[in-house]
Amino acid sequence: MPIIKQTHLCLNEKIDLFIFYFYYSLKMECTKCKKRLDLSLFSYKNIEDKIYYLYCDNCREKTNNDNKKIYNNINYLYVKNNNVISCKCGKNYIAFRSYHITRHENSKYHKENIIS
Numbered sequence: 001m002p003i004i005k006q007t008h009l010c011l012n013e014k015i016d017l018f019i020f021y022f023y024y025s026l027k028m029e030c031t032k033c034k035k036r037l038d039l040s041l042f043s044y045k046n047i048e049d050k051i052y053y054l055y056c057d058n059c060r061e062k063t064n065n066d067n068k069k070i071y072n073n074i075n076y077l078y079v080k081n082n083n084v085i086s087c088k089c090g091k092n093y094i095a096f097r098s099y100h101i102t103r104h105e106n107s108k109y110h111k112e113n114i115i116s
């Protein structure tokens with residue numbers, strides 16, 4: 001809390017000061033963790049209009065990480081489902097990294113079945 005000299009203030013200044021302290025002591029409830037937290041723990045969604053995110057920074061970070069995990073899982077499944085290789089040896093296998101192909105081509109199954 002900043003120190004402001006409160007001596008000899010006119011009414012308008014007192015009102016300003018009151019508003020200032022009022023905003024400073026404002027707390028907001030995070031809609032995620034349901035905690036009443038200091039506004040400093042929230043980030044602006046829109047700085048110009050002074051609109052805050054409804055999640056505190058902590059929850060927002062957690063949510064972002066969860067979203068990243070979900071995205072990675074979806075991405076993994078997508079890649080997994082779209083990289084099925086039908087080999088000449090008759091085997092279908094998943095390859096989303098080149099070493100999967102190398103590994104298959106060096107496998108016993110592939111070597112035994114590619115010749116015949």
Ligand SMILES: [Zn+2]
Nearest residue numbers: 030033056059
């Ligand atoms: Zn929260």
Ligand SMILES: [Zn+2]
Nearest residue numbers: 087088089110
């Ligand atoms: Zn093969």
